[in-house]
Amino acid sequence: MMKVARTFLSSGRIFFVLFIAVSAVVFAMFQGGKVSWTIFYVLFPFICYSILLFFYPLVDIKAERTIRTPNVQNGGKLAVSITVYRRIRFPLLYTVVTEQWEEKEIPKLAGEKLKRFFLWGFRKEVKWEYEIERMPRGEHVLQGVEVEVSDFFGWIKKKKFIPAKHTILVYPKTVSINYVPIDTQYDRGSMASPLNIVKDTTMATGVRNYQPGDRVTWIHWKSFARTQSLMTKEFEDKRSQELFLILDSRPAETFEGQVELAASILKESTSQQAGLTFMSTGAESSIFPFIQSEEQFHRALVHLAKIKPSKDQSDARLPGGEETSGHGGSIVLITGNPDWPFIQSVTQNVKNARRIVCFVVTQDGQIPPTLASNIQLAKSRGIAVHSLAQERFTTAFEEVTRL
Known part of the structure; x- marks a missing residue:
């Protein structure tokens, strides 16, 4: 439906330009005189340019985007560069390039920074950079770039949306924290220590006298058979934090x-x-x-x-x-x-x-x-x-x- 409406509006604009051209010719022919033909010759270049602009293929226009700040934290600054280029050197006068975001929040935050006016001329490419301060945390999607061109008087206006999807992650802001483990515990009793001490029971490093609370599986039975005294295996301490x-x-x-x-x-x-x-x-x-x-x-x-x-x-x-x-x-x-x-x-x-x-x-x-x-x-x-x-x-x- 939107496409049909745009086609109808575009056709109406070119018919309006042709109507002005015919009216100028008829006025000059029937009115006669130097003034009438002067008006016609003044309008003629603008009418020709509008007709040529109507047939100028906007499919020739492409766009590329570069994110100059790939890692942005909450409240940080996002810097973006956009390059709009083409192959045909047709003179473009009034050109407006607009960055399209999926969210409505970002355009409100950026204001007029997302829109740029160019007098393109005969150049093949134009470049544009913008920055957005205080980016909010989240996943933000850039949908593409919209290019709108116009003639001298706004008789002919053409738009093209160039898809250029880009997802930007704004990470949460981090601060330096003096990390101190909250709770640590030894195999016998508990106390405060920098790290949690855990026994690596796959590697015995020696034996010691049995103490109440030691696990039965840690008893060294061969020593007990020789000395008739309970001995407990000692293991390598392995540090960890949970x-x-x-x-x-x-x-x-x-x-x-x-x-x-x-x-x-x-x-x-x-x-x-x-x-x-x-x-x-x-x-x-x-x-x-x-x-x-x-x-x-x-x-x-x-x-x-x-x-x-x-x-x-x-x-x-x-x-x-x-x-x-x-x-x-x-x-x-x-x-x-x-x-x-x-x-x-x-x-x-x-x-x-x-x-x-x-x-x-x-x-x-x-x-x-x-x-x-x-x-x-x-x-x-x-x-x-x-x-x-x-x-x-x-x-x-x-x-x-x-x-």
């Missing part, structure tokens, strides 16, 4: 801050090879187990770039399964509201956690009465709750260890 990070993806005013905190923790733990597992809640929940490599971190970061709040405020579900319920490390929750549905979902699905810590992201450190009530409820369930404003993300783990 941390399970859960992001509450329900709608919240602090949702962007929650995503930023999650991305910052992921980045820091990956740099230290902490073996962190990440999960987001909601109807489209995702889990990224044991993130250590840059590739694994990048997959999780792409998920955080695309993630959007759940449509349902009460949707706090966690996926079940062994990856969730069988985790035996520390749990870190990131939310804007630790209410009962969210806390219940966590406690029901993650049963073997040694410790649960909840980071509540707040706006400017303000805690409304309802939020304060939910924080007290979470604390009554044995969860260590720590409220954080965005400017305090850097010291989040240091402050938790003092709780």
